[in-house]
Amino acid sequence: AHLDRIAAVDTDVHAFLHVDTDGALATAREVDAARAAGESLPPLAGVPIAIKDILVTEGLPTTAGSRILEGWVPPYDATVTRKIREARMPILGKTNMDEFAMGSSTEHSGYGPTRNPWDLDRIPGGSGGGSAASLAAWEAPLAIGSDTGGSIRQPASVTGTVGVKPTYGGVSRYGAIALASSLDQLGPCARTVEDAAYLHEVMGGHDPMDATSLNEPVPSCVEAARQGREQDLTGVRIGVIKELSGEGYQAGVEQRFEESLEKLKTLGATVVEVSCPSFTYALAAYYLILPSEASSNLAKFDSVRFGMRVEKATIEKTMGATRAEGFGDEVKRRIILGTYALSAGYYDAYYGSAQKVRTLIQRDFAAAFEQADVLVSPTTPTTPFKLGERIDDPLAMYLNDVATIPANLAGIPGMSLPSGTAPEDGLPTGFQILAPAHEDARMYRIGAALE
Ligand code: GLN
Numbered sequence: 001a002h003l004d005r006i007a008a009v010d011t012d013v014h015a016f017l018h019v020d021t022d023g024a025l026a027t028a029r030e031v032d033a034a035r036a037a038g039e040s041l042p043p044l045a046g047v048p049i050a051i052k053d054i055l056v057t058e059g060l061p062t063t064a065g066s067r068i069l070e071g072w073v074p075p076y077d078a079t080v081t082r083k084i085r086e087a088r089m090p091i092l093g094k095t096n097m098d099e100f101a102m103g104s105s106t107e108h109s110g111y112g113p114t115r116n117p118w119d120l121d122r123i124p125g126g127s128g129g130g131s132a133a134s135l136a137a138w139e140a141p142l143a144i145g146s147d148t149g150g151s152i153r154q155p156a157s158v159t160g161t162v163g164v165k166p167t168y169g170g171v172s173r174y175g176a177i178a179l180a181s182s183l184d185q186l187g188p189c190a191r192t193v194e195d196a197a198y199l200h201e202v203m204g205g206h207d208p209m210d211a212t213s214l215n216e217p218v219p220s221c222v223e224a225a226r227q228g229r230e231q232d233l234t235g236v237r238i239g240v241i242k243e244l245s246g247e248g249y250q251a252g253v254e255q256r257f258e259e260s261l262e263k264l265k266t267l268g269a270t271v272v273e274v275s276c277p278s279f280t281y282a283l284a285a286y287y288l289i290l291p292s293e294a295s296s297n298l299a300k301f302d303s304v305r306f307g308m309r310v311e312k313a314t315i316e317k318t319m320g321a322t323r324a325e326g327f328g329d330e331v332k333r334r335i336i337l338g339t340y341a342l343s344a345g346y347y348d349a350y351y352g353s354a355q356k357v358r359t360l361i362q363r364d365f366a367a368a369f370e371q372a373d374v375l376v377s378p379t380t381p382t383t384p385f386k387l388g389e390r391i392d393d394p395l396a397m398y399l400n401d402v403a404t405i406p407a408n409l410a411g412i413p414g415m416s417l418p419s420g421t422a423p424e425d426g427l428p429t430g431f432q433i434l435a436p437a438h439e440d441a442r443m444y445r446i447g448a449a450l451e
Helices: 002-013 021-036 079-086 129-136 153-159 193-203 221-229 251-266 277-300 315-326 329-341 348-371 394-401 405-410 440-450
Strands: 016-019 049-052 091-095 142-146 162-165 186-190 237-241 270-274 374-378 414-421 428-434
Touching: 002 016, 002 021, 002 091, 016 129, 021 091, 049 079, 049 129, 079 091, 079 193, 091 129, 129 142, 129 153, 129 186, 142 193, 153 162, 153 414, 153 428, 162 193, 162 440, 186 193, 193 221, 193 414, 193 440, 221 440, 237 251, 237 348, 251 270, 251 374, 251 414, 251 428, 251 440, 270 348, 277 329, 277 348, 277 394, 277 405, 329 348, 348 374, 348 405, 374 440, 414 440, 428 440
Parallel strands: 049 091, 049 142, 237 270, 237 374
Antiparallel strands: 016 091, 142 186, 162 186, 162 414, 374 428, 414 428
């Protein structure tokens, strides 16, 4: 049914870069046969899934949305890909994304944009617009995303779906093509909080192949979601982040946010206001740290080991020509920014200052979590904008992420869930829940209660 749905709508939506019809059907049939033979199967066996093209998949093309990797078929599986296969979930295909996960609209994909199923003239968010759109268009029931500054939560918000960025280190990054290693985290995308909880438990857990992987048990997300469904939040303290509202936030987004707060109160929660003054500098710090790490991570695309090669007279010219042709404008912009920020003489002033801001943001969160069990805000300041509207204005594009970036800088978990449509345009808005590191389960409880 999902493959039929993809065939029917994906020429319009363009959520997928690659659809693996044969592979998905083969896994589905194996699961059917195993079930008929009375074998015991893992909980999500037979449930199809779409995978963001940032995750390497043995035997399936992987491009990270970049032309420089066109035609590359990885010789191995990412840890999360392996877990999906072990869970016996049919892989429907690889989803579209902004090139190397740089963007908030999927317009920076080297293979053309994805469109928002709510309105095909609007963006599905980014960088994981393909994963979110595949859920909103009912092409897939579950998907995988990656979130470096909001790429799971912002697309979830603008497509009316659920997206979770786990605690940093909670899900292995082995085999996820790195954007900014200290910020990147893979996570579940779904249509309900409980569905996301099931996928989170499949993806999570310690992995010796990832040096930053947490050596602790996977949080009990499913149990927490079930608890949330009982709709009793007595004694739970919700902190509203003062800095993430007001100027720049669309009226309908704020209205729906307030309504969600009211609902939390009727379920027994208390709502307090908290202040995180350093958030003012979060976006600026992020756009120094991310390009710095990205410029280093992307050095490996050198025309020798992976993908595209534009042959010239010398190896230096070959590398230069390959990178000039293979990378898009946004990737080049960030490589230049990052190389500049890391260069001798500027390192302390830019990169060093940004790292200090990161510490201040972590302190703001620590103080706020003394007053509240979870913190909340709208996920994005506005509903989805039109394709083309911000493509020539990088700063306007970057502003999409003001509410999502602080969680990445601090390494804490974050969730976005639907908060209704804005009255003025009928488009989806999102409600963000943030929890202290390692307390991912808390978000599932509150999210499921609110859903
Ligand atoms: N939109 C943000 C950026 O462009 C977030 C990207 C991400 O989370 N991968 O960097």
